[in-house]
Amino acid sequence: MVRTWLFKSEPYEFSIDDLKASPRGTSGWEGVRNYQARNLMRDEIGKGDVVIFYHSSVRPPAAVGLAEVVREGYPDRTDGSSPEDPVRWIQVDVRYRTHFEEPVTIDAMREMKGLEELALLRRGNRLSIQPVTPKEAKTIIRAGGLDPARFL
C-alpha cells in the first residue's frame, strides 16, 4: 500500500483545477517555506504516493480530489540559491488524478468516524503538507464518493 499525504493549497493561488490544467496535469509543488514540510518532501514523500488535495482559506475548506507524486524531492526552482547561500528549499512534482464526486469539507471530516486523529483537524495545525494514514485516506476517499481501492 502506498503512502498517503494531504497537501493544502489556497485555491486562488493554486487550485486542483489549476493542477488539472497544467501540462500533463503535472506541476511542481513549489514555494513551500516551512522546514517540517520541506523535510517531509526531502525524506519521506516518494514517487507513487497518493496526495489528497485540500483547499484551505475558502469556505468551506475541503478535500477536493486526488493527485499522485511523480517526482521525488529536488531543489525548489523558486529557491534563490547561490554558492554563498546553497539550496534550502525542496519541491516534489504532483500529477492530477481526479476530483472527488463531492468535496469533503473539514466539518464533515470532524464528524467522521476514523478521522479523530487526523493531523488536519488538530487544533492550531498549520502544516501545509501532512501525513495521512492509509485508513484515514480510505475514509476520506470514500466520503468523496470514490472507490479507495482504485487509488491505494
Place this chain on the structure above:
DNA sequence: GCCAACGTTGGC
C-alpha cells in the same frame, strides 16, 4: 541558547 517581538496561517 533563551525568549520577546514579530510575521504568517487559516478557521471562523
Place this chain on the structure above:
DNA sequence: GCCAACGTTGGC
C-alpha cells in the same frame, strides 16, 4: 477582519 496558534528572527 479577528485572533489563536505557532514558526522565525534577532538581541542579548
